[in-house]
Every structure is written in structure tokens, then in C-alpha cells.
Amino acid sequence: MPASTGPHAVVPLAAAVAAEGVAAGDPGRPERGGDVAGRGLPEIRAAVAAALAVVTGLPADDVPWDTGLTALGVTSLEIGRICARLGDALGRPVPISQIYRQRTAAGLAEWIHATDGRPHAAPGEGTEAGDDTRAPLSPTQTFMFMKHVFKPDDLSLHSVRCWRIEGRPDRAALAAAVEYLHRRHRYLSAEYLFQEQPYVRPADLPAPPLGAFLADTEEEAKDVLARELAKPFRLVRGDVWRPVFVAVRQAHVTLFGYAVHHVAFDGGSSEVLAHDLSAAYNAYAEGRTPGLEPAPGPREVAEALEAHLPYVDLDAQREYWRRTINGMTPLEYPGGAEAPRGTPCRMIDLPLPAGLADGVRGLAQRHGVSPFAVYLSAYGQGMAELIGEHDFGVGTPVNRRGNSVLSRAAGCLIDILPLRPRTDPDASPAASIAATAGAVAEAFSAQDLSISEIAGLQLKTESTDRNRMFQTMFVLQDNGLGELALKGLPSQFFRPRYPGVSGEVHAEVWPAAGTHGRLVIGYHPDRTSGAFCTRLAEAMLDRLSGYLA
Template identity: 30%
Template sequence: MLGLDRVGALDGFFHLGGTSLQSAAVAVALDEANDVVVPVSQIHRTPTPHELARWLATAPRRPGAEPAPSVTGRPGPSKPVPLTPSVAKCVVLPFELVCPTTWWIEGELDLRALMAALGDIHHRHQALHARYRRTDPPTAIIPPNPGMPQLRLLADATTEHDALDQLAEAVQQPLDYTQGRNWRAALIRNKTTNRILFGIGIHHIAFDGWSYGLLVRDLSHAYTARHTGHKPTWTHPAPTLHQSYDEHTRLRNAADLQTQRTYWREQLRDLPRQGEGPATAPLEQTLAWGPKAGHTVTVTPEVLDRWDRAARDQRFSRSSYFVAAFASALRAIHQQDDIALLMVVAKRGSRVLDSAFTTRLNLNCVRVRFDGPQDDKLVLRVDETIRDLMRAQDVPFAETADDPAAGLSGEVVASLPTFVFQDNVVVPLELPGCRAEEVVDPYAREVPNGLTVEVLPRVDHALLRVTIRTDYLPYSFAEELNHHMLRFLEDGPAGTPTAG
């Protein structure tokens, strides 16, 4: 996994330069080789081959694979399917929680093949056609006839800006997942350039950043087949909702949850409210929908390279120096030395969950305590905090926030900003005879909270995208926050010379 000629039995995976994404790949590889259930948190808790081997000797083995659901004969009545916690929590969220994905298409688009390919994906993935029920606990019903997703053909636009606005309005309309309306697609042509803007909106209950790669691969495969007049054939069936639930249960049962809960109680004790803004509103209001705006800046290749070289030398992760930049910016604005933010952690590292359309996102808290005005060890301490977080990632923040022993108030929870490092694999959409170019939205349309900072890595640079709720924060706050983050990154790692 690390590309090394030799690894000693007592060498630590992360001290050798392993990343969180690679730790998920290790968990999958161990599962495939040994049919053993391996939570990613366990790679962080036992990072040497020696420690991991001792744990594997007593780890739970995976039961035999469930048969694929039958596609012949008359379907019987569907029984309620239990949901994983990350999906279940979306059942109480608004219908507006729609994740958009958009491409400009150049070339001769085969509309009939596209419509058929969308139908193929709709039938393949239960998450896209299930009816999610607001029961206690939440469940889903799989309809015997999934139907087809909605594809809207919009009237031609006169400019690219007009096309983007119209498509966003069409795709972002609320989706009633209780009725199985979980996603839609739309097309609009810019009659000036003859380019087509193609957009897909999927409710967050069935979609996340990792699902994006599955969507693009499946759409490219199905469209290619339909374009040549054939039905697509799949190497493996997609996991059912029930298989995803069972897999999550096995992973959770294999984790040391009590130790993780103890860590979170200590980590979050006496957590202060974070600045102003969303905390002035009730918690239930911060979970509602509201107007948003965004501000994006570019981290240049030169700045990124300096930090990445320091990260390799000092063994800290990319996400760590971006979290440090975010925390430092909040400190500069709020004049607080105890900064906390919610970090999105995707539950990856399972061959079942990694191939499922779903939301596998977990929120955990990163707490940053500053040590004086010039904190030269900040990034290293943030990195150690994130490593502790990854060891305790199986306990969601929501569970901790409801724990009386943690002592968190609703006001404190509502004030926490969110950090997302989008390290998902970026896959190009490949449609025969066409060229597709992904569109990066100016803000994260799907987030309901007051403040979210995302890092969007690209081939040789990165984007910092700040999304704010404008009913809580002025647009100038997003600009100021990005200014402070960019200044922190441009100043460079402690102990390294600046350019020039």
C-alpha cells in the first residue's frame, strides 16, 4: 500500500507516511484476503503489523455472502428495511438537502441512451428508489416497481450564466424521499455555444462524496452500453440497503465503543460556544433550510508543495494543516484560544459500503487549544488530535452530544462550524462522442448549517470553499475567513523558508 520495499513488524503505518484514505484501503484489502470485519478505526488503534496481527487473531469473521435479490417472478410485499445511523439521521432532515453534480457537455449527446442509462442506475441501486419512512426507528420500503427517475428538458438559455442558474433551480427543487423521489436529472442547452449543461440532484439520504465516483462510473458504463444498443452488464450486483445495514452493524460490533465513548466525554468536556452567529438561534432552527452564499480562493501549487513537503518530513497529514488554517482563522476573528469544529469523516474501508449508494458520513469534533500567540507546534498537535479522532471515529458526534456526561448544551452544538476535506476520488464522466467538464458550484448547496469550509484538492492546487448561511453571517465573514486561512497557508510551515 505504501510502495515500500520492506516494512518491519513494529513499524507504524502512519509514521511510514500512510494516510486515512490508505488506511481505508488496507481495511478493505484485509477483508478481501481473510474475510474478516476490520473497522478503519482499528488500523489507527493498532497501526503496526505486530499489533494488527494480534487483533486479527481474535477478530470476528465475515459470514457467508447473502444471495443477490431475485429479479424473476412476481415480487412479494416489501418488508421494512433497517437503516444505518448515517442514513437514519437524514430522515428528519428537510427535503431540500439535495446534492448537485453538474457537467458541461460538448458533442453529440445521445439523449435516448442517457435516459435509458439513468433508468439502469435507478434500478441498480436501492437507495435511489427506496421510500424512506419516518418511523421509530427509521426504515425504508423497497417498492416492487422502482419506476424511472425524472429527467427535465429545460428551454434553451442565452448565456452560460443563465443556463447555470436555471439548471441549479431545477435540480435543487426539494425531493420527497418518503415517496421514493430521491433524485432527478435535468438538461439545458446554451444556444450561443451549443453546449449542453447536464445536472443531477440526489438527496443526501442516498448520496455523499464517495457515491459521486460510483455515480460517474455507473453512468459512463451504462451510457456506453446503451449508446451501442445494448443493456449494461455489471460485474457485481450493487449492495442492497439491508446488506449495507448488516455490514455497518458488523463493523460497529467489532469496534471498542466503550473506550471511544470515554475519549469523547473527556475531549468535549467544558467545550465553549464558538464565536457568534448560528449559536444565537435555537438548534432546531440551525438544522432548517436557509439562504446561502459562498466564497472560494485558490491555494497555489507553490504553497501546496511547501506544505506537502513539510508533511512528508514531519509526518502530518494534508487535512491537519488545513484544519490548523481553519482554526487559526476562527481564532483571529473570534479572539478565542479554544476552538472546536466538526470534521466530516466518511465511513469507508468496507468492500460492501464502499460500493453502495448511501450517505456514510459521520461528524466528529476536532478541538484546538492554542498555546500562546506564536504556536509553532500547532499543526503537529492538530495532527495528533485528528489521529485520536480517527481511533474513536465509530462513535458519532450526535451520540456524544446526547450524552449527559459530555455536558454539551444545544447552544454550543449549534455554534460549531464544519470542516470537510474532499479526498474522494475524482472520476471523469466519459460519454462516447462527447467531452464532459465538471462544474464546481460557488457554494455547497446541500449544507444546512451556518458555516462550512471545504478543501477541494485538484491535480496541482486546491480550492478553499467557504459556505455560509446569510441569515446568520454576512458575506464579508466568508471573505475574511478565507483571507485568514490563505494567509496562514502562505506563511508556510514553521521552520521552512518562504518563497524568494
């Protein structure tokens, strides 16, 4: 996932590679001057090569040092893993934003060398794993919590994950595994409170009961699961998540899923919770106690989220956002709304054409950009074509799991960035992809400011009930889906019906969901219509097909 502006003419593919970098002389690129206390450059290059080798599968002695990392097929999630491995190897933070800023493995190694020896606190230093001490919420969590306080029945921050299980799980083992998960990941077993500022306090609260239901058919079971997972939470009482399973009478099949308030969960938590739930279930089913190492607690996570800040130039990032977020055009949807105010969200769900996801990955590598940039380019061109305006904002989540403490945690470890790709619907595929990739790279290299601080940099305008930075969200769901590995019970992840969405138009690409992947657009029918969102989905898929032709 990346952001910046770029040309709207035909651009050579080499320019697309350069577009994902940041110009020399940028305040985030340190100048080498004199000796720097710390390791020598050869040692640092060896650590960079080793991290890239583990994450990408490239031989450590054959790293292409001057090729953009996205040109190697490195995704935003893998960039977080590279930072975590480098942090462990070097004993110092490596911010995710610096990989976007430095672009190449050589540039990253030079930057680490230039900043080595800078004082910092190690992630989680002085905090025991699983520490139950109260902890501050991140700015993103604070926004989510305050939205819940004022709209406790709002469903737009429900996160849901579901699996189809062949067979019948051991109900007692599953209930015990739920209890274990509740105690292990303290964001799940916590109260969310306000005293001068919002905070989270792990509490000795009982685990949510495992909802158990029976349905005649699998379709009826999906309806029951969706209904139960869409019930509101009460964060101040520690009502944070809900597990449910539905047995199907007419088939030896069980549907299992959980809903978690977004304040305690993100896409990166899917793999963590699925792994831990599977390990706990298998242990209890065999009469054993799970032997997993303690998970990071809220205070350890809060400290780890700030460990990289001595290594970033926040003033330069503020200047970037001041230049970027003001003056965008609010979206006006042709045809207007299809339902009165307060109508629940609705969904458009289309399969991706066979081979499209693989084609996009190959195209991205040839252009030297990320798959996210290709998908976002097509989405932006499709939207611009339909609304007759190209200078609008697009919100997207960014991964904060840049060290090993955060990679093991279940919690809300994301932020939202407002991208301004200025996508020209008449640009050639190469030009549109390059411009979008440049916009993404610039925004992702300035990702260390929270969305709330970025919002505070907007110029004052007339009051509105709409988000002035963006009204549409775009998400590439390339997180691991989370394999539920219950012994003797084959299972498959399926994308459930969402209880709500946060943006007026919320688009998600699931490249690995089902045989061909899915394009899902959730929308607020009191803002726009299903007819418009269907045309938007079709326009995006048409653009992608044209890119690959």
C-alpha cells in the first residue's frame, strides 16, 4: 500500500519504479557526515540481506541492492516483517515509513548506518509480557472508542471472521479455547474507560459465552451467524468480542465465527487469533494445557508503538500533510441516495475474474510497484470516470506491526492514511499506475502521524457531517486470512456479511478469498445507491482487465 502525485501522460516503466521512492534531499533521508557511532555498513548490509532473504525467499548473497523493494514483490505486510526482523537483529527500531522513503535495500542500509547509535527505548523495555497495567489508547483507538461512546449501537467498527468447518468441533474444547484466548490477549478481556483521556484496563472479566445454534441448511446457518455477530458491544463493561458457532442439520458442517470491536482488533490480528485458537483447541481436545508463550499486553504494545519515533522526522511529515490534505473535492454520487437516513449498510459482492489476482501481481512487478498501487489506480480511474472529478481523497489502513512485539499481538495496530492520488480517468494504464504509486509512496513515507493529527492540519471550513479528507475507503485484504487448524476438522475461511462499514463507499479487494477472489463494496444507502456502486465495481474490473490486456 502506497501515495503521491505524478504525471498524467505516458510514463516509461522505469519512472514507475522511481515513483515509489522519495527524492534525494528529503528531510527523512539523512546525509552522511563524519563518523557515526554504531556498526559498520557491511554488518548492517548483512542484516538487511538476511531479513530480505527470510521474508522474500531471495538468497541473502544475491539481494538486488539498487532495485525498489516493491519491484521485488514486497508487500506492505512484508515490509512490516522486514522491519521487525531488522529490529531484532540490530537491537533498534527500523520504522516502516523509512522503507518507503529509502526505497531500495541499499538506501535502507545507508539510512540505518547513518542513524545507528541514536538513543531509544527498546520495544516493551521494562514491561513484562502480558502486563495488566492500564495503558493509553492509540489515537486511532481513541477515535474508535469515542465513536462508540456517542453511538454505542453503531456497527461500522465490527470486525468479523468466519470459517466453514467440515464436521463437529468438540464443544467443550472450543469453549475452553475461547476462554484461553480471552485471558491471553488482554485487549479482548479489558474495559475501555475515560479519565482525562481514554485508556484500556485489563480486567478479570468472564469470557463471552460461546454462542451455539442449530440451522437446517448452510444458508440459514450463515444468516444466523451474521445476525448474532451483528449485535452491538459495550466496551465500558468489557463486552469486546463474541464467538458463535452454528451446526447445520442437513450436512456434517459447522460454521464458526467471531466478531470483535475494531478497537481491539485489526486485519493482522486474524492470523494471531486463528493460530492461538487452533493451538488451544487442539491442546484441550487432547487433555493438555496450551503451552504458548505469553502474548504482549496493552502497555507493552503501547510502548512498542512509539519506540520508532526517535528515528522519524515528524515535522517534515506534518509539512507533507499540510500540502496534501486541503482542497480536495467531496464526492458527489450520480443518482444520489437510495434510502432514508439511518438505513443500515448494504453490500455489492462480485467475484474477481479467473487469473486476475495473479495477473495484477505480475503487472505490479513489471512496473516496479506494489499490487495495491495497481488496484488503487483502477479504483481511482473508475471512480473519477463515474463522478466526473479526479481530485478526491481515498482512505486506506496502514500496518503498524513494525517490530516483533507488535507482530505477536492481537489488537488494533493500524492507522488510516488519506491518500490523494489525483487519478486521471483518461491517462494510460502505465501513467495512471505510476502516478498512483508515487502518491502512495509519499503518503506511506509520512505515515508516522496519526489520522487524528493529520485531520488537525486541515484548514478551517464550514461545518459538515462528512469526513472532509475522504468519503471512500479502499482496502487490499492481503493479510493472511487466518487458518483455523482444528485437528481432524478441515476448515475454510469465508468472507461474512459485514454488519457495517465506516466509509460512505468502502471497497475491498480479497485476492485470496475463494477460487478467484472477491471485490466487495459496502456502502451507506443514505449517501449513495447500489446501482452506482455496481457501476463502480464494474468500472474498476474493466480497468484492471484493460491493464492486463
